[in-house]
Amino acid sequence: MNELPLYLQIADYLRRELAGGRYRVGQKLPTEAAFGRELCVAVGTLRKSLLALETEGLLERRQGSGTYVKALPEAGKYPLFHLELNGGGGEPSGEILGLNLAPTTQLSPAQHIRRRRRLDDTWVAVEDIWVRTPDTLQLDWITPALYQMYRERLQLWVARVEDKVGLAPVPAHVGEYIEPAHAAYVERFGLDHEGQLIEYSQTWFDSQVCHYNARWS
Known part of the structure; x- marks a missing residue:
């Protein structure tokens, strides 16, 4: 059984999606509601995942606008x-x-x-x-x-x-x-x-x- 908190599992999945080229720097992510439905998780859990990536400098949350890709994971990691x-x-x-x-x-x-x-x-x-x-x-x-x-x-x-x-x-x-x-x-x-x-x-x-x-x- 995977005991790693779900929000960390989602954060790691999103890192790999960024590394794989699904999103570009500067691209706006889907709304939290839409993203939560896509990933089959509650919005509260998703927010914790996005916050973790924001803390790492990969995402940027803009008040009233949404969440954007700020940077990609370092080369060679994924x-x-x-x-x-x-x-x-x-x-x-x-x-x-x-x-x-x-x-x-x-x-x-x-x-x-x-x-x-x-x-x-x-x-x-x-x-x-x-x-x-x-x-x-x-x-x-x-x-x-x-x-x-x-x-x-x-x-x-x-x-x-x-x-x-x-x-x-x-x-x-x-x-x-x-x-x-x-x-x-x-x-x-x-x-x-x-x-x-x-x-x-x-x-x-x-x-x-x-x-x-x-x-x-």
């Missing part, structure tokens, strides 16, 4: 890891291949998600994902933004990830979609603020069409 097309970028989407309650040696109880990933119009990867929950996920909850779904539906916050990239034997279900000779492998461990594992995933991607990118911002 790494972003993802797949990109070999030509650069790619809008993510996907197809769910399987969804069931199936613990793994890394996580139990856990819900298992198997999905095929696409960047723009190109199929690039197959993923097996386990998230720590005894509850059954609904198919219509699953979007490309899984971490947002974890937060809103399961109250789980991924604070950091550890990725291991390399080669591994290609399972039969992956070989149906990716030529084994071209399949590279990413093993991900998603941890909460206490260092507890809440997500484990295995991703096989087609190295002919995409690559794994680690970028610090």
